[in-house]
Amino acid sequence: xxxxxxxxxxxxxxxxxxxxxxxxxxxxxxxxxxxxxxxxxxxxxxxxxxxxxxxxxxxxxxxxxxxxxxxxxxxxxxxxxxxxxxxxxxxxxxxxxxxxxxxxxxxxxxxx
Amino acid sequence: xxxxxxxxxxxxxxxxxxxxxxxxxxxxxxxxxxxxxxxxxxxxxxxxxxxxxxxxxxxxxxxxxxxxxxxxxxxxxxxxxxxxxxxxxxxxxxxxxxxxxxxxxxxxxxxxx
Numbered sequence: 449x450x451x452x453x454x455x456x457x458x459x460x461x462x463x464x465x466x467x468x469x470x471x472x473x474x475x476x477x478x479x480x481x482x483x484x485x486x487x488x489x490x491x492x493x494x495x496x497x498x499x500x501x502x503x504x505x506x507x508x509x510x511x512x513x514x515x516x517x518x519x520x521x522x523x524x525x526x527x528x529x530x531x532x533x534x535x536x537x538x539x540x541x542x543x544x545x546x547x548x549x550x551x552x553x554x555x556x557x558x559x560x
Numbered sequence: 561x562x563x564x565x566x567x568x569x570x571x572x573x574x575x576x577x578x579x580x581x582x583x584x585x586x587x588x589x590x591x592x593x594x595x596x597x598x599x600x601x602x603x604x605x606x607x608x609x610x611x612x613x614x615x616x617x618x619x620x621x622x623x624x625x626x627x628x629x630x631x632x633x634x635x636x637x638x639x640x641x642x643x644x645x646x647x648x649x650x651x652x653x654x655x656x657x658x659x660x661x662x663x664x665x666x667x668x669x670x671x672x673x
Contacts, residue, residue, distance in 0.1 A: 481660065481661075483661070485603070490651065490663045490664065490665050490666055491605070491651060491653075491661075491663045492663075493660040493661065493662070496659070496660055504659065504660060506660075537603055539605060541605075541661075547593050547610075547655070548593075548595070548607060548610055549595075549655075549661055550607065551597075551604070551605035551606075551607075553602070553604045554603055554604060554605075556603075
C-alpha cells in the first residue's frame with residue numbers, strides 16, 4: 449500500500465541553524481500539507497500546497513518557514529533560523545481528490 | 561474555520577469491553593468531512609475512520625464505528641471488543657473540501673488487561 453515517507457526521522461540542531469525536513473507524498477496525490485505537534489499538545493496546521501504554490505498557511509508559518517516541491521516527488525519544509533520553540537514533531541500529509549489525508553511517520557525535531 | 565473539541569483528556573476500558581470517545585465540532589460549511597486518527601506511542605498518525613457529512617449512515621470499520629449526529633455537531637467513536645493494541649491517543653478532526661485538518665485536543669485511551 450502506498451504511504452507517505454519522511455526523512456530524517458530525528459533531527460537535532462542548534463538554535464539559529466537551518467533545517468530542511470523532507471517528505472515524499474503518495475505518488476498520485478495532489479494536495480500536500482505540513483503539520484506540527486509540540487509534545488503533549490494537539491496537531492497544528494502549518495501550510496498546504498497545491499499546484500506548485502501555497503494554498504493556505506497558518507499564523508505559525510511565518511517568514512522563517514518555507515516549502516518547496518523541487519521535483520516530482522519530494523516536498524520539503526525549511527526552517528531558516530530555528531528557535532527553541534520549533535522543537536516538535538513535524539508531519540507531512542497528502543491527499544488526492546478523495547479527501548482523506550494520509551500522514552507520514554513524522555520527523556522529531558529538537559532545537560538546542 | 562472549524563473548531564473541534566474533545567472533552568475527555570483520558571479514558572480507560574477493560575480489554576474486550578466497549579468504549580466511546582466524544583467529539584463535538586463547529587463549522588459554517590455544509591460540505592465537510594470528519595475523521596478519527598489514532599496516535600500510538602510511536603507518534604505516527606493513523607487513520608481510524610472517516611465520515612462524510614452528507615452521508616446519514618454512520619461509518620463502520622470492523623470494531624470501530626461512529627455516532628454522527630449532524631444537528632448536534634457530535635461525532636463520537638465507539639470501539640468494541642477493545643484490544644491492548646487500541647491503547648493510544650485518539651484525535652478527532654474536521655476539514656472542509658480542499659482545506660486543512662483541524663484537530664481536537666485528543667483523548668488518551670488506556671486498555672486494561
